[in-house]
Amino acid sequence: MSREKQSVVIAGGGSTYTASIVMLLIENQDKFPLRKLRLYDNDAQRQEPIGKACEIIVKERAPEVEFTYTTDPEEGFSDVDFVMAHIRVGGLPMREKDEKIPLKYGVVGQETCGPGGIAYGMRSIPDVIELIDYMEKYSPNAWMLNYSNPAAIVAEATRRLKPDSKIINICDMPVAIKKSLADILGLDSENDIVDRYYGLNHFGWWTEMYDKDGNDLMPQLKEHVKKYGYASANDDITNPLLAEASWNDTFVKAKDLYALDPDTLPNTYLKYYYYPDYVVEHANPNHTRANEVMEHREKNVFEECRRIVENGTAEDTSIVPGEHAEFIVQLASALAYNTNERMLLIVKNNGAISNLDPEYMVEVPCIVSKRGVEPLAMGPVPTFQKGLIEQQVSVERLVVDAYLEKSYQKLWQALTLSKIVPSASVAKELLDDLIEANKDYWPELS
Numbered sequence: 346m347s348r349e350k351q352s353v354v355i356a357g358g359g360s361t362y363t364a365s366i367v368m369l370l371i372e373n374q375d376k377f378p379l380r381k382l383r384l385y386d387n388d389a390q391r392q393e394p395i396g397k398a399c400e401i402i403v404k405e406r407a408p409e410v411e412f413t414y415t416t417d418p419e420e421g422f423s424d425v426d427f428v429m430a431h432i433r434v435g436g437l438p439m440r441e442k443d444e445k446i447p448l449k450y451g452v453v454g455q456e457t458c459g460p461g462g463i464a465y466g467m468r469s470i471p472d473v474i475e476l477i478d479y480m481e482k483y484s485p486n487a488w489m490l491n492y493s494n495p496a497a498i499v500a501e502a503t504r505r506l507k508p509d510s511k512i513i514n515i516c517d518m519p520v521a522i523k524k525s526l527a528d529i530l531g532l533d534s535e536n537d538i539v540d541r542y543y544g545l546n547h548f549g550w551w552t553e554m555y556d557k558d559g560n561d562l563m564p565q566l567k568e569h570v571k572k573y574g575y576a577s578a579n580d581d582i583t584n585p586l587l588a589e590a591s592w593n594d595t596f597v598k599a600k601d602l603y604a605l606d607p608d609t610l611p612n613t614y615l616k617y618y619y620y621p622d623y624v625v626e627h628a629n630p631n632h633t634r635a636n637e638v639m640e641h642r643e644k645n646v647f648e649e650c651r652r653i654v655e656n657g658t659a660e661d662t663s664i665v666p667g668e669h670a671e672f673i674v675q676l677a678s679a680l681a682y683n684t685n686e687r688m689l690l691i692v693k694n695n696g697a698i699s700n701l702d703p704e705y706m707v708e709v710p711c712i713v714s715k716r717g718v719e720p721l722a723m724g725p726v727p728t729f730q731k732g733l734i735e736q737q738v739s740v741e742r743l744v745v746d747a748y749l750e751k752s753y754q755k756l757w758q759a760l761t762l763s764k765i766v767p768s769a770s771v772a773k774e775l776l777d778d779l780i781e782a783n784k785d786y787w788p789e790l791s
């Protein structure tokens with residue numbers, strides 16, 4: 346069956362993830378054929394090396410695809426079927442501040458959790474809304490698939506500000522965890538695991554995992570996770586993410602998350618909420634994850650793109666697509682070609698978790714077709730998870746309130762309510778520091 350060709354724009358063209366998504370798109374021309382592929386960024390200098398390298402990749406491997414890169418919204422967003430968005434407002438230097446400011450107060454400093462995530466959310470909201478405005482102006486029938494973090498806060502903001510927009514907010518953490526679990530079980534792919542999962546973004550739990558024949562995988566997985574977390578039992582690391590010490594630690598730490606509730610398997614991000622003391626003790630306040638990313642992923646990607654441009658060929662490139670790229674392209678395929686695939690997505694609850702407010706933005710398995718996404722019923726969550734979710738979702742909603750009302754009070758409440766901030770007084774000191782650090786990005790609060 347021949348598949349209709351698609352036109353895609355990657356917004357945040359200068360992202361460290363762009364080249365791997367382009368590589369995957371190009372390698373999948375039989376499954377997801379393209380007529381046009383564009384990169385869009387609001388920073389020409391940042392985007393240029395990635396744009397030039399991708400131009401070579403496309404020319405060598407799929408010359409029939411029309412490729413361009415631009416900073417002009419009209420050029421970027423016209424005649425588009427899919428917007429794949431992954432912007433980072435303020436870049437990695439602002440991520441560094443999100444991580445280091447809380448650590449000054451002995452509080453977890455993290456990209457999407459706690460005060461760092463709140464600060465990042467306040468920066469991301471207007472720019473993601475701007476991308477939706479461009480999409481709706483120039484390609485009103487397009488879908489936006491959004492990775493831009495913090496996805497939970499962005500999802501709550503888009504629900505409120507753009508309730509009718511065709512945006513789906515997504516996260517690759519569950520896929521990365523399932524990839525490890527598939528390795529552990531000896532399965533070919535994370536797609537061989539069918540799961541039941543509930544929660545918020547970076548804040549959820551699996552209740553069931555079974556294989557395509559309906560066999561229960563949980564007993565074997567629980568035995569493994571109890572001892573090794575989500576890491577491999579031996580040094581035979583197949584998941585490239587685990588070659589990084591900080592990610593390997595996070596995957597091993599999953600065993601302590603599991604210990605707290607052996608009825609479920611946890612999202613790795615719960616470590617920041619269950620064990621904030623451990624996280625702070627093991628953090629270096631002068632060298633955080635943002636520094637590691639700048640020293641490794643960012644440096645490597647930009648060096649490789651410059652090398653491709655200098656050599657004029659990508660024949661021997663080290664750029665490879667991973668599960669991050671696979672997940673977003675799988676979602677686009679399901680929407681374009683009506684595959685009715687089951688995927689974990691961030692959606693309006695609408696009864697999927699029966700004892701939570703229908704308006705909450707939750708992360709649950711959904712069926713994806715050309716009609717959009719339909720969340721599956723996960724039933725009620727137990728008291729432990731319900732208490733945690735109600736607290737965390739209230740933080741996310743207060744951040745959006747604070748953004749919309751330009752309210753100092755609401756943001757102070759959000760920080761105070763965050764499980765990893767010890768008191769209202771620490772929350773206030775943190776808020777005043779974060780306001781100063783974000784003065785070029787946040788609305789003025791009063």
Ligand SMILES: NC(=O)c1ccc[n+]([C@@H]2O[C@H](COP(=O)([O-])OP(=O)(O)OC[C@H]3O[C@@H](n4cnc5c(N)ncnc54)[C@H](O)[C@@H]3O)[C@@H](O)[C@H]2O)c1
Nearest residue numbers: 357359360361386387388431432433472492493494516517
């Ligand atoms: N949801 C997920 O699970 C998931 C997974 C991985 C990465 N991410 C997110 O993807 C994003 C990219 O991460 P990265 O490390 O590659 O960041 P990066 O800083 O390398 O790239 C982000 C790009 O966005 C551009 N940008 C910023 N504001 C923009 C705007 N308003 N319009 C257009 N472009 C804009 C920047 O110029 C930059 O080129 C981040 O938000 C990150 O948190 C999410």
Ligand SMILES: O=P(O)(O)OC[C@H]1O[C@H](O[C@H]2[C@H](O)[C@@H](O)[C@@H](O)O[C@@H]2CO)[C@H](O)[C@@H](O)[C@@H]1O
Nearest residue numbers: 456494516517518520521586634638667668669
């Ligand atoms: O610290 P970073 O920038 O390496 O990671 C932060 C992101 O972590 C998760 O994404 C992982 C993903 O799970 C994995 O598959 C692979 O693609 O690496 C990513 C990180 O590099 C998380 O889901 C994202 O929301 C974070 O931004």
Ligand SMILES: [Mn+2]
Nearest residue numbers: 515516517518
């Ligand atoms: Mn994520």
